[in-house]
Amino acid sequence: MATTVAAVRETVPGERRVSLTPEVAKKVKARGARVVLQDGAGASAYFADAAYIDCEVLDGSAALAQADVLLTVQPPSLEEISRLKEGAVVIGHLQPHLVPERTKALRDRRITSFAMELLPRTTRAQAMDVLSSQAAVAGYKAVLIAAEAAPKFFPMLTTAAGTIRPSKVLIVGAGVAGLQAIATARRLGAQVEGFDVRPETREQIESLGAKFLDLGVSAAGSGGYARELTQEERDTQQQALADHLKGIDVVVTTAAVPGRKAPRIISSAMVAGMKPGSVIVDIAAESGGNCELSEAGKTIVSANGVSVIGTFNLPASAPVHASEMYARNLYNFLELSLKDGVLTLDWSDELIAKTCVTHAGEIKHEPTKLLVEAL
Ligand code: NAD
Numbered sequence: 001m002a003t004t005v006a007a008v009r010e011t012v013p014g015e016r017r018v019s020l021t022p023e024v025a026k027k028v029k030a031r032g033a034r035v036v037l038q039d040g041a042g043a044s045a046y047f048a049d050a051a052y053i054d055c056e057v058l059d060g061s062a063a064l065a066q067a068d069v070l071l072t073v074q075p076p077s078l079e080e081i082s083r084l085k086e087g088a089v090v091i092g093h094l095q096p097h098l099v100p101e102r103t104k105a106l107r108d109r110r111i112t113s114f115a116m117e118l119l120p121r122t123t124r125a126q127a128m129d130v131l132s133s134q135a136a137v138a139g140y141k142a143v144l145i146a147a148e149a150a151p152k153f154f155p156m157l158t159t160a161a162g163t164i165r166p167s168k169v170l171i172v173g174a175g176v177a178g179l180q181a182i183a184t185a186r187r188l189g190a191q192v193e194g195f196d197v198r199p200e201t202r203e204q205i206e207s208l209g210a211k212f213l214d215l216g217v218s219a220a221g222s223g224g225y226a227r228e229l230t231q232e233e234r235d236t237q238q239q240a241l242a243d244h245l246k247g248i249d250v251v252v253t254t255a256a257v258p259g260r261k262a263p264r265i266i267s268s269a270m271v272a273g274m275k276p277g278s279v280i281v282d283i284a285a286e287s288g289g290n291c292e293l294s295e296a297g298k299t300i301v302s303a304n305g306v307s308v309i310g311t312f313n314l315p316a317s318a319p320v321h322a323s324e325m326y327a328r329n330l331y332n333f334l335e336l337s338l339k340d341g342v343l344t345l346d347w348s349d350e351l352i353a354k355t356c357v358t359h360a361g362e363i364k365h366e367p368t369k370l371l372v373e374a375l
Pocket of ligand 1: 120121122123125126129131132135172173174175176177178195196197198229254255256257258263265
């Protein structure tokens with residue numbers, strides 16, 4: 001019998017993305033699966049039920065109850081998990097480190113769950129990489145938020161009333177989000193600098209027309225990620241950065257170290273040394289913050305008039321394109337296992353094995369297993 005692939009309304013407040021778009025529903029159906037959608041699931045991303053011509057649109061909780069495979073943006077709630085079929089498959093951005101009770105519930109209902117953010121970052125996985133696609137949205141939006149909050153223009157203007165100097169924008173962290181932020185700030189005409197502890201980012205930053213800010217510290221790690229800095233390296237970085245920030249108008253921070261709290265890069269003292277009216281937008285606010293003052297979802301104004309904006313779920317603020325990319329990422333992952341309309345998991349494929357959190361009543365992801373055992 002054909003596998004039923006389902007998408008439902010996201011229930012986390014503020015979440016406007018949807019895990020399945022009409023375009024992807026068509027592709028899933030073309031692979032022989034049955035596709036069901038909870039009515040209104042795409043509405044907050046402007047995908048009307050009528051646009052899902054390849055889906056059966058079902059009322060209420062029927063789509064969830066019928067799912068053999070549930071595609072999600074946010075992790076399913078405990079209540080949703082309890083209503084899934086035993087042995088169903090869940091694919092999404094599951095963040096198993098946040099709520100171990102959820103993983104326990106998935107295990108106990110013998111759900112096979114895949115956390116897309118655990119995908120190994122290999123070339124083959126790029127088309128499935130939800131972290132990259134959503135980080136690109138976050139980087140773009142963060143710069144727009146900064147431009148809106150700044151009391152200055154970004155570009156240089158030559159007007160009858162004289163010449164306006166361009167804003168100086170510093171992007172901290174030049175991963176996927178940071179590079180998109182650099183590109184966006186450049187398009188707005190700012191004078192942009194990028195900074196990262198991985199030396200290979202210099203070329204990437206410069207290729208976008210920005211200047212690489214060299215603070216004399218290198219922290220190349222394995223797998224293309226940064227490693228944690230030593231205390232001495234951190235001190236060197238901090239002093240040079242404090243001096244440099246005094247001349248900067250806008251900072252967008254995007255620095256992360258996978259699986260750890262975001263590195264603290266901008267201290268309160270550094271903020272106190274910045275010009276009044278400067279703006280800091282901290283994308284890392286949700287994972288602890290790159291700036292000491294930032295709080296996710298809040299704007300803090302320092303005593304010297306610097307606005308520190310801690311963002312919260314930026315991808316949800318561009319739900320059309322964020323959903324389109326996210327749904328394609330999920331499809332590319334699902335496609336590995338969907339043969340003639342039936343889901344067949346190949347556990348010898350590292351993309352399947354390493355992304356799995358729970359399967360057949362067991363927790364397969366070791367760090368999550370430890371968290372659940374500690375409950
Ligand atoms: P990330 O979100 O983990 O981190 C963002 C950036 O912050 C990184 O560039 C990191 O070096 C930087 N950073 C960490 N600590 C810092 C500090 N103290 N000061 C300044 N910067 C700091 O990274 P990401 O955007 O997810 O990707 C990181 C790398 O992985 C990139 O090179 C990207 O191209 C690569 N990547 C590869 C694949 C793939 O091959 N499948 C997919 C996505 C990303």
